[in-house]
Amino acid sequence: xxxxxxxxxxxxxxxxxxxxxxxxxxxxxxxxxxxxxxxxxxxxxxxxxxxxxxxxxxxxxxxxxxxxxxxxxxxxxxxxxxxxxxxxxxxxxxxxxxxxxxxxxxxxxxxxxxxxxxxxxxxxxxxxxxxxxxxxxxxxxxxxxxxxxxxxxxxxxxxxxxxxxxxxxxxxxxxxxxxxxxxxxxxxxxxxxxxxxxxxxxxxxxxxxxxxxxxxxxxxxxxxxxxxxxxxxxxxxxxxxxxxxxxxxxxxxxxxxxxxxxxxxxxxxxxxxxxxxxxxxxxxxxxxxxxxxxxxxxxxxxxxxxxxxxxxxxxxxxxxxx
Numbered sequence: 001x002x003x004x005x006x007x008x009x010x011x012x013x014x015x016x017x018x019x020x021x022x023x024x025x026x027x028x029x030x031x032x033x034x035x036x037x038x039x040x041x042x043x044x045x046x047x048x049x050x051x052x053x054x055x056x057x058x059x060x061x062x063x064x065x066x067x068x069x070x071x072x073x074x075x076x077x078x079x080x081x082x083x084x085x086x087x088x089x090x091x092x093x094x095x096x097x098x099x100x101x102x103x104x105x106x107x108x109x110x111x112x113x114x115x116x117x118x119x120x121x122x123x124x125x126x127x128x129x130x131x132x133x134x135x136x137x138x139x140x141x142x143x144x145x146x147x148x149x150x151x152x153x154x155x156x157x158x159x160x161x162x163x164x165x166x167x168x169x170x171x172x173x174x175x176x177x178x179x180x181x182x183x184x185x186x187x188x189x190x191x192x193x194x195x196x197x198x199x200x201x202x203x204x205x206x207x208x209x210x211x212x213x214x215x216x217x218x219x220x221x222x223x224x225x226x227x228x229x230x231x232x233x234x235x236x237x238x239x240x241x242x243x244x245x246x247x248x249x250x251x252x253x254x255x256x257x258x259x260x261x262x263x264x265x266x267x268x269x270x271x272x273x274x275x276x277x278x279x280x281x282x283x284x285x286x287x288x289x290x291x292x293x294x295x296x297x298x299x300x301x302x303x304x305x306x307x308x309x310x311x312x313x314x315x316x317x318x319x320x321x322x
Contacts, residue, residue, distance in 0.1 A: 003152065003184060011151035012180050016172040016209065017046030017115045019151035020158045024083065025050040027162060028057050033079060034162070037072055039065045039086040045115040047085060065090045069098035069110070076108040081162060087121070088114030088130035088171060092137055103167035104140040111161050113170045117147070118208070118259030119288065119302075120175055125295035131288045135264025137169045138237050144190060145237040147171035149211035150181040153234060156188035164190065173259050174209030175298060181211055181232070193240040199229035202316055203247035206257040207233050207266045213302075214257045216309030217316070224317060239269050248274065254283040255316055259307065262287040284319050286312055 011019045028034040028050070040063045042051050051058050061068040065086060072084045084091065091114050092099070102108050114133060121128035137145055144166060148154040154172060161168055181196065188194075196211070197218055206214035211232050218228040229251070231243060247254065254274070256267035267285040274280045288305055302308055306315060 003182070008152070008180050008183065011155070012177055014151060015046070015176045015178045016148055016151050016154040016174055018049075018176070020113070020154040020170075020172065021046050021085075022049050023155045023158050025053045027158070028054045031081065031162070033081045035059065035075055035080045035082050037061055037068050037075075037082065037084045039063060039068045039090060041086045041090075041115075045085050045087070065095040066098050069095045069102055069112070072110045073098075073102040073106065073108050076110050081109075081111075083111045083113055085113045085115065087128065088117035088133050089128055092130065092133040092169070096136060099137070099143075099169075100140050104142050107142050107167060109165050109167055111164075111168045111170060113172065115172045117171045117173045119305075120173065120298050122298045122301060123295050126292045131261045132264070133171065134236060134258075134260050134266065135268065138264065138269065142167060143237065144168045144235070145171065146190060146235050147173065147208045148234055149206070149232045150174075150209060151178055152180060152182045153188065153232075156186075157234070160188060160190055171208065178209050179212035181215070188234075191235045191238045191240060193243045194232040194234065195229065195243070196232055197228070197230040199227040200250060201227045202253040202255055202320065203229045203231060203251040204255045204257055204312075204316075205231050205233045205244075205266065205270060207236060208259050210257050210259050210307060213307060213309045213312055217312035220309060220313035221316060224313075226317065226320060228316070233266055236266055236269055239273060241273055244270060244273060248277060248280040251281050253316065253320055254281050255312075255319075256283065256285055256287070257307070257312060258287045260287055261290060263290055282319075284315065286315055
């Protein structure tokens with residue numbers, strides 16, 4: 001079915017975090033088991049509506065991320081559907097050991113949500129960037145990792161996560177007024193990638209809100225006589241190896257696009273799987289370099305690190321024809 005333009009505009013304005021947590025507030029009105037914990041960053045994470053509409057299901061633990069995961073574990077043990085929320089850099093790194101033990105080892109079905117992932121925190125600098133989180137979380141057994149491509153898909157992720165009986169890390173990227181990928185409803189399934197555009201020369205596997213730039217890059221490539229497929233790899237773990245096999249057998253080049261370090265993220269996951277293949281096309285990694293950069297505005301950083309549509313397409317052209 002076609003999505004109402006007003007709804008799409010609202011999702012875009014709210015961004016991934018605002019859209020997901022608005023939907024969560026609606027779900028909590030009818031599901032008494034839903035509980036949300038945060039570590040002193042409720043407003044900054046986009047939880048305003050949930051805090052206002054569901055005050056009896058909201059818990060601010062304070063600046064104590066490790067304690068937050070411990071409390072979430074206790075709540076999950078008694079059957080509550082627990083969402084633990086804060087900035088990505090804090091929930092995946094400061095509380096890494098607690099995530100490892102309570103989610104990975106104990107398999108408690110807690111959903112940790114990392115907001116403002118990547119470099120969206122711009123002027124706050126490296127302490128607030130999250131460029132290593134996928135690689136860290138991917139190494140923890142039993143942890144499903146999902147990163148939606150736009151605000152509507154963030155809502156779809158939430159709907160799938162509420163009754164998902166396993167631990168999950170949901171990674172939210174982008175800003176307010178984020179580009180919308182989806183104009184129509186679709187079947188979202190954890191672990192199953194979505195082909196957004198077919199192509200024969202290069203297959204672009206993208207994750208998060210940079211998928212909008214990947215699609216724009218594909219249009220630029222088309223104008224240069226290059227046919228590019230774009231695949232939304234919203235689930236990083238478990239990886240959709242069936243879709244990878246399809247394009248390994250047809251594409252001349254594989255490109256991974258992500259707002260994450262080129263070490264250990266989506267690119268690393270694809271390369272690890274590809275390493276076991278006797279025949280597969282070469283792969284390029286389009287992401288954040290292995291450095292600590294300077295604090296700057298988000299758009300400036302995307303351009304500097306080659307993550308705009310123009311620079312993504314230029315990198316692909318160089319590798320195809322260079």
